[in-house]
Amino acid sequence: MPSRTAAADKIKARLDALTALRSGGALNDVASNYTQLRAFGRAGRTVKNVRLRRTYVRHDVPRPVDRERNGLPRDEQPPAARLIAPRGVAGRLHLILLFAAHCQAAPGRQWPNRIPIEPDSTQRLSWMGLIGAHARHTPGGRRVASPRVNKARQINEALKKLRDQHLLEFPNAGTSRPFQDFRLLCDSGASTDAAPIPYKVPRAEAPGIDVPVEFFTCGWVNLLTPSETVAYLMWLDVTQNPEHDEPYVTGVERAGHFGLGRDAYETHETLEAFGLIDVDPALLRHEDGKYTDYSAEGGSPICHRVTLTDGVTRNAAEAIEPVLRQYAATGRWGRPLSSLSDLAASLGIRIPS
Template sequence: MKEIDLDRSRGLSAKESSTFQARRTRLYGQFGTSADNATDALIDRFGAPGLLLTEGLRVRTHFSYLEKPIPGEDVSDRTAPKRAFRPPATMILSSKGAALRMYLTALAYAQIRNRPGRRALLDIPLTTFSREWGWSDLVATSAVQTGRGKSSSAIRDKKARTLATALDTLEEAKLVHLPGMPGKKGRYEGFSLLDESGWQRGGDPLPYIVPLKNEDYFTLPVGFITQGWLHVLEDSEIVLLLAIACRRGTLTAIGEDPDILPSEVAIPADVRLRNYGIHRDPFSAARKTLEWFGLLKVREIDRNYDGSAQDSATKLHRISLLPEGFESPALQSVRETIDHQLGL
């Protein structure tokens, strides 16, 4: 377990404290147990070391970055782009749903079971009451057993409903194909994974193919999957990680800005909004928590000690992804960080 080195000089606001309290309750409850179980279940599917373990999770750029924003769409940090005009990653994010985590889990599974250039084979059922794994074992939820006898609601049944809702969201974004008709039994069984471009591609959607080396993709550290960060991070934190790892449209080179290091990115507000679909408030909150969790390093430019801007400066934060941060067990790391910030 890494030593926690946090900036506590600013403390938590009342809103942040309330949010952390709720998050702590969830992570120490059934959701935390489910997150650990989902991580173990996916690792159990590993065979011989393959693409995911040797390189990390490959994600095509157009999942996170919209190459051609919708022209004429009025956006600002007060009015973020409508969901229909965002890249798939931020189109499907939710504070309570599982669509984003479901899709990234499916990408990871595809890269465990299939070589680059191969069409993804998702050879497990949505849920199962046998000893075999199903998708309900690979995605974390807060589902608990309720009721008694005939009126009892099994955890797997609740998980299946959560996954069904997630798959409906993914189908709408053209990220999966569902073989069954709406309202019909078996609608979600045997779903197939579609290319990360989702709604952006006209005509028939493309089936998902594990990315080849020469394709336009970026990677997330393997620990994002194997240490369970995928399950314990909020959707807003995941999409920010995707944006930082993607680096497209950001200031990255010394020639673009003399005060930026090769490992850093700086995301202009219009790019963050129009190309990544990330509003200022979730960006600011996610940037801070990911830094506390040890996944990002943030270098603030022209800021006072308390974080306020000097002379109304608007220079961009320099942000670096910290691959070593993903090597720690996510659930333990986040629990300890939250407890530390709350003074527990």
């Protein structure tokens, strides 16, 4: 677990980035561009969910793990988990690419990407306008990089990482514009250098998970951390493709199927504070993950039960900022007590209507 000082520094940096994105109008611009993308996509179709192939987030057959706390080694993880990184925007960019594909291609069809990285006079949309990344001005040195240049660099580095993970390819590699008209490869993660598999929008009957379109249009894709995002995808899978009669995931399943370590699992605290999930905690489980009087024989596993809420339909920035400020003040995750009804609910008191 990070120290209190390190955690506070991360929260401050996250708040600073969120404030910059909101005050500069970037989040509103991105939301407007998503609306345009949906409106000028497939005629007569309205995208309600973005379907991910199940193997994007979860191995069909669990891999053996040495320690479930650590999850799988990176090269053995499913594609979504492999994109978790403290820096860079590869994970969120890939999800936004899949969102764009759903807007512009029918199920079962390939997506012809014609969106440029930077805006120009011939295009309404650009990848710079579709990703809400906070790119700072870089002073000093021999070259001064503007926020625009830094953001373009972030996107280019993310594209290269996605290529390295066999999630897209560069048909114009080796030219003066290597990233132009890049092509998505299948999100199953089954492509190789020798045998790339073109991406096709999944049909409804294909095994997968449906990500609500509001995850994109309401800003969550740009404001959750990579670990929070992949954990949210895990809980979507647990709900939509249940393996148990209750919504939980064991440590072995979380590590062997999803490839995730305990740090990613513990984001259930932030996801609950943001209002995306509700958590029914295991009563005998301590905060460090250990159990009281645990017996493996009989009974249900001592795991938190997690259910999805409709919180994804809320504006992400408005939901996240007060939670971060409360954590900065108290050092604990929780939903802000912004009203008397919230306070009553936290105390188990029912107020008559």
